Amino acid sequence: MNEDEVVDIIIGHLKSLHFIVAKEVGNFYRIADIAAISPSGEVWIIEGKLSSMKHAVKQLEVHKLSADRVFIGTPQRNLRRATIAMLESENIGVIFVDKSGKVDISVHDGDIDPFEPTRKELISTIKWISKENIIEDKHDYNAHPLQ
Numbered sequence: 001m002n003e004d005e006v007v008d009i010i011i012g013h014l015k016s017l018h019f020i021v022a023k024e025v026g027n028f029y030r031i032a033d034i035a036a037i038s039p040s041g042e043v044w045i046i047e048g049k050l051s052s053m054k055h056a057v058k059q060l061e062v063h064k065l066s067a068d069r070v071f072i073g074t075p076q077r078n079l080r081r082a083t084i085a086m087l088e089s090e091n092i093g094v095i096f097v098d099k100s101g102k103v104d105i106s107v108h109d110g111d112i113d114p115f116e117p118t119r120k121e122l123i124s125t126i127k128w129i130s131k132e133n134i135i136e137d138k139h140d141y142n143a144h145p146l147q
Contacts, residue, residue, distance in 0.1 A: 022129035
């Protein structure tokens, strides 16, 4: 299972739960693999990772400035206790996926206090990207330009 498969499975799952979801969203000087708005209005950012959890934690530190919850999405496996402890101490949840499409979300209820102006900007970006991905192209490319 590669990172793109992990991300796509998570996106499908979140959409099935009625989240507004966008992929590859710019946030400060980072790109979030997934940015989503829950039905209750929470902003979630998820970084898909197969390895290098410490690097993901550094990425998510920036995203905490504008998100209510942050997660690492990874294939279903046993994480080391030290890794779990590190993620819990950083208030980072884990979303486990497997090839069959099963998703298990572990939410850590720590305090993340996003900076409201950046949170609002991220919400606007998520909504714009998610709408752009489903807008039909209504341009008639066969029409003569002067008609």
